[in-house]
Each structure stands twice: as C-alpha cells, then as structure tokens.
Amino acid sequence: AEVVIVENRNVGGALVADEIVRLIDTVPEPVLGLATGSTPLPVYDALRTRLAGRDLSHVRGFALDEYVGIDPAHPQSYRSVITREVIEPLGLDPKLIRVPDGAIETIQHAGDDYDAAIVAAGGIDLQLLGIGTDGHIGFNEPGSSFASTTRIKTLTEQTRQDNARFFDSVHDVPQHCITQGLGTILRARHLVMLAFGEGKAHAVAAAVEGPVSAMVPGSAVQLHPHVTVVVDEEAASQLK
Numbered sequence: 231a232e233v234v235i236v237e238n239r240n241v242g243g244a245l246v247a248d249e250i251v252r253l254i255d256t257v258p259e260p261v262l263g264l265a266t267g268s269t270p271l272p273v274y275d276a277l278r279t280r281l282a283g284r285d286l287s288h289v290r291g292f293a294l295d296e297y298v299g300i301d302p303a304h305p306q307s308y309r310s311v312i313t314r315e316v317i318e319p320l321g322l323d324p325k326l327i328r329v330p331d332g333a334i335e336t337i338q339h340a341g342d343d344y345d346a347a348i349v350a351a352g353g354i355d356l357q358l359l360g361i362g363t364d365g366h367i368g369f370n371e372p373g374s375s376f377a378s379t380t381r382i383k384t385l386t387e388q389t390r391q392d393n394a395r396f397f398d399s400v401h402d403v404p405q406h407c408i409t410q411g412l413g414t415i416l417r418a419r420h421l422v423m424l425a426f427g428e429g430k431a432h433a434v435a436a437a438v439e440g441p442v443s444a445m446v447p448g449s450a451v452q453l454h455p456h457v458t459v460v461v462d463e464e465a466a467s468q469l470k
C-alpha cells in the first residue's frame with residue numbers, strides 16, 4: 231500500500247476529494263464506494279466545494295454497510311446518514327446511491343442482490359474505507375473470511391461501544407448489520423483507507439504491516455494491488 235501521512239484530517243480529506251474529482255472527470259460512469267462514521271466526513275466536506283454546481287447525474291455510489299432492523303428513517307440508519315452527509319450536500323441522484331437493505335423481511339437475499347447491483351454498475355472504482363479500533367473494515371469484524379460477500383454480521387461489543395456516541399446509549403446500537411464482504415471490497419479497483427487519531431494507530435499498523443489475518447480484517451488491503459492509506463501523524467504512530 232502507498233501510505234500518505236498528512237498534517238491533519240482536513241488535508242487528508244482534500245487529498246482524497248481531489249482523487250475523487252479526478253475520477254469523476256475521467257471515468258464516463260464513475261462508481262464510488264461510500265463509507266459512514268466520522269472518518270470520511272472531511273472528504274465529503276472537501277467534495278462539497280469542489281463539486282458545487284456540477285452535473286453529477288451520472289455518478290453512482292454504494293455504501294459499505296447498514297444496521298439490520300433499523301427503520302431507514304431513523305436518523306442513525308446509514309441510509310439517513312448517507313442522505314444527510316453525502317447525497318444532499320453533494321447533490322447526487324438518490325436513485326443512483328445504494329445502501330444495503332437492512333430490512334429483516336428481505337435480509338436473506340439482500341446481500342446477493344447488493345453484490346449483483348455492484349457488478350451490474352460495472353464495479354466500484356474507488357472505495358472509501360475507515361477502520362474500526364478492532365481492525366474491521368466495512369463491518370467485517372475479526373474472523374471474517376477474505377472471500378466473504380455482502381451478508382449479515384454480528385457487531386462486536388467493541389464496535390457497539392465505539393458507535394454508542396451516535397445513539398442514546400450502547401443498548402440502542404443494533405446488534406447486527408449487513409456489510410459488503412471482504413471479497414466484495416477487494417473487487418473495487420482502488421481502495422482508499424483513511425484513519426485519524428491515536429485511537430486508530432494500533433489498527434492501522436496491524437492492517438498495513440501486520441500478518442495478513444482474518445483476525446485483522448483490515449489486513450485484507452495487503453492482498454489488493456491498488457491501495458492508498460491516508461493517515462495523520464497520530465494514526466501513523468505505530469507504523470514501522
């Protein structure tokens with residue numbers, strides 16, 4: 231992987247936003263892989279000014295994951311988050327931006343449907359990734375198969391605690407999610423992993439320089455030929 235150490239998260243966001251603009255300028259039907267959580271927010275912020283006033287009616291997107299059993303209208307469903315933080319501020323076409331469907335009734339085939347939709351769109355050109363403190367990417371928790379496709383997973387206690395800040399309490403964080411698999415993520419043409427802050431230092435070092443292991447799902451990036459890792463000094467602090 232190419233590791234880029236940036237001064238702060240805004241510089242990192244600007245760098246990745248420039249790469250996304252380049253993609254939109256050069257690929258006729260660009261397909262973005264979107265992430266939620268705190269990490270990609272500086273990217274979306276930087277994109278807002280760069281893409282203002284542009285026709286983006288040809289841009290497609292696929293989010294990494296969604297909670298299972300959450301009302302899509304709940305403010306913390308990833309459908310709501312992607313609408314609020316990406317679709318509306320950037321002016322993307324909501325019909326072209328997909329989020330995995332976490333409805334219980336359709337969960338059996340939702341994963342296969344999602345992967346088929348990604349293939350039908352021509353595959354993801356650039357996939358944004360954050361990393362969990364437990365090493366997850368998407369919501370592929372430790373133990374996930376590198377060949378996995380989009381499917382239901384159980385969130386670890388660590389992840390539920392990390393995400394409790396978005397809910398009233400940790401008890402309100404759903405137990406299950408539907409996430410792009412590691413195999414799904416590895417099929418994207420360019421992986422861009424971002425991490426900021428001391429709390430991510432261990433996970434970043436384990437993913438980028440540790441042994442490739444299902445116990446560190448982020449280490450799957452070592453199997454991909456085109457990976458860019460954008461980190462601040464703090465998140466880079468345990469790299470050799």
Ligand code: F6R
Pocket residue numbers: 264265266267268269270294295359360361362363366367368369
């Ligand atoms: C989000 C996702 C997760 C987050 C990770 C880090 O769609 O798939 O892997 O990227 O949990 O979360 P933040 O960025 O909130 O620290």
